[in-house]
Amino acid sequence: MENALITAATKGIGRATAIAFARQGINLAICARTGDDLAAFKKELSAINPAIKIFTSVTDCSIKQQVLQFAAGAEKELGFISIIVNNAGIYEYASILDDKEGTFEKHINTNLMPAYELYRFFGKIMIAAHKGHIFNICSVASVNPLAEAGTYSVTKYALFGLTKVMRLEMQPHGVKVTAIIPGSTLTDSWKGMTVNKDEMVLPEDIASAIVNIHSMSAGANVDEIVIKPVTGQ
DSSP states (O other): OOEEEESSOSSHHHHHHHHHHHHTTOEEEEEESOHHHHHHHHHHHHHHOTTSOEEEEEOOTTSHHHHHHHHHHHHHHHOSOOEEEEOOOOOOOBOGGGOOTTHHHHHIIIIIHHHHHHHHHHHHHHHHHTOOEEEEEOOGGGTSOOTTBHHHHHHHHHHHHHHHHHHHHHGGGTOEEEEEEESSBOSGGGTTSOOOGGGSBOHHHHHHHHHHHHTSOTTOOOOEEEEOOTTOO
């Protein structure tokens, strides 16, 4: 039985991916900032598949030490982590010139740092095992920046670059690295904004892609996949 670690797992893409993996019989290490949300979600996941193990950790993914504690706890409770889904992220609608003080640091520490630190924590273990799959949830802004979401675009660009470096380091060792590049997806990032859900990608669409990519043969790797609304981004 495989073990998957997912950051920011109680909402949006992280939540949908955890549910999809639970249905596949994959043990889960999940984190979020709110203990009540984690407890409720663990109960839900256990109902979906009572056979899986679920490790939860109250973690603020913008704080390095908490990310590392989550990683260590997951490894201790579940053993070898073969799947990592770097889902934690924030989106703020503002140009760089209109950013509030501390916006850059907050975006770096949420959108980029956790993926970097989890890679450093688990990467050599995966290399020794000659297996593993890392999914980084990037964004179409990783490829085509948005002036109205400037700092978000910069940090997602950086995450996409990190993903490419990870892949180059890992591919000689049989470890897979995939960039998931969603367009407008119906998550809490849009809270407070008027959107039409029928013109957006659903978190379940992203989760389905992740599960199907992971189920491919050992010799196949999807470097990156772009999923955008059918009406265009």
